Amino acid sequence: MRFSNKKKLLIVDDSAFMRKLVGDFFDGNLNIEVVGTARNGKDAIEKIQQLQPNVVTMDVEMPEMNGLDALREIMNQCPVPVVMLSSTTKQGTENTLAAMEYGAVDFVAKTSGTISLDLHKIKEELVQKVEAAANISVTKLKRPMKPIHRKEVVKVEKSLNTPPPTIKKQQPVELTTLPNKKEWSRTSRKIILIGTSTGGPRALQEVITKIPENVRAPILIVQHMPAGFTKSLANRLDQLSNIHVKEAEQGDILKDGVAYIAPGGYHLRLRKIGTTYGIVLDQTEPPRSGHRPSVDVMFEDVSNCPDMDKVAVIMTGMGQDGANGLKELKKSGNVRAIAESADTCIVYGMPKAAVETQLVDEVVDVEDIAQTIMKYMY
Template identity: 70%
Template structure:
């Protein structure tokens, strides 16, 4: 019989430590080997108990979760799942924790001490299980940071998506699908990106490398609950040359702008005269457990042949995006890029996409921006 994996629970509330511990009482492969009251206590307990995985509260006295994650990843790297309040500060801190190496996070349903924590029991247990398989070598890699300079804060007004500059035709790479499609370098482009677990780090690696005047709008679905997507958009906007915002219903697509689907809403497109606007839909049920879903966004974009599409699927659990990729490939010109297993935190969504045999290029996350740019004017 295989030895159980060891879990350390870090939270300043004894009540929360007890609740989380109870979730794993009868788990067949994970056992709680200790608890810690704060980050400093956690570092000592990690030395003492040698856990395989950690759950970490964000807001704690003496040493908070952010500093603890940083110290753990520098000294003794481990997969860490953050527990966060849904406040703006909590969301921002959670994103920084993931930049520093945390695998994933889960939002407490009702604040710092959540009496109704049982609502997220299944999701928390699942995230801890998946975290055990995350490659720690990828979590330790420093995430790319664009050097800050004044031009980032003085972005010129973005050109509308309808611009069609004339440039020489580009050469296609070898194709994965049976009938290679022509790629029109001079036609309008749209970039669509889907990701999940490990996505915030991957998005920072890609979005911050895109140039300010990129000749395409960018639509992003990141599996995240409401409240966190706005903080993600704001964080990426601060770090990037392009403009990044949480999508709003009725936004008209602009080149050089990335739109992140808000948590709880599917993101779709509709034609508005000669332009395209964003539709946020809370009526359609979750797809494969997700709203927003990558499949829904891809399928919506696939209905329009006004532009060529560059579809990117990065790290994440499950298979969201694969059905949508099939829809995209059925209509118009599409180049599909999947993140390689080599750099994924979870090689689920990219693996499912590759298995459709419709992916044109597989790239490490640090090379995806360059892969995107070679298909643009």
């Protein structure tokens, strides 16, 4: 009997055509082996228990038991990394973000409706995300993600006078060795910059919902997502948070206590307008390392704003977006950099790359990031 070292994939979709198409993507794949298919959520739960796959792809919209209901059951009964396949309709984007909250690792947007005849356009993205998901620890998927309501933020505000969270042992360098290290001023003008990718929606919910509305800084966010999904993400976070969260629009004037999420398909930049700054959405520069918006582009652009001190945060995600931009940020102005710890990252790629630059000031668990940001605000 020959044993395979490949990770096992279960494909869940109500369309036989889609099951075949997704399965064909992994023909000859050196890392992934398709071990079965399921036609709906109920069938998926049975197949997961029977086949014990390492990773699952699942359509959001299915009859009998849809992807959302199935995902909740899976995470409760037989947790496994799940990559969702979603339509780009308004309902589809909202359901996808709910799936992230319930424990899905990531998603891929179908390019044209329920049965995507041109799904081959996202083959590379789907294969990459499935391969990454297959190596994720189930214990991280089971971390509780309870919705936070506005009134709970008051408790967080009160807790800001408590000692700061314990910094992880991974802290890469002594603070005094960082280049251009300046005394941190409590009264200077500030901006908060956040970059994240895989696992980001859950991480952002953990962080943004704990920021009090009287925070004296605007917040710029790059989350790797296609067009359409970033607006639903902004709306969802806005409902849960004490600060205002919106999808960034061309010409938005930066305001304290407002978080601006870069829309899918656009780099996020700033331009000086009088004594303040306005948002510029850039579709002319190509994707950087496959991403538009790119964390590197945002960091590099904001490094040209010398009259603001920056708090830069890099959280869970594949790849190394943000590491090069952090180098540019640290060359000019006053910057404090925070990376999410390996203990809580769904994928410890982007934070790891940032830590390896030796320019990160603090490495903390995701639940402590908001408090760490806030200690630089007052």
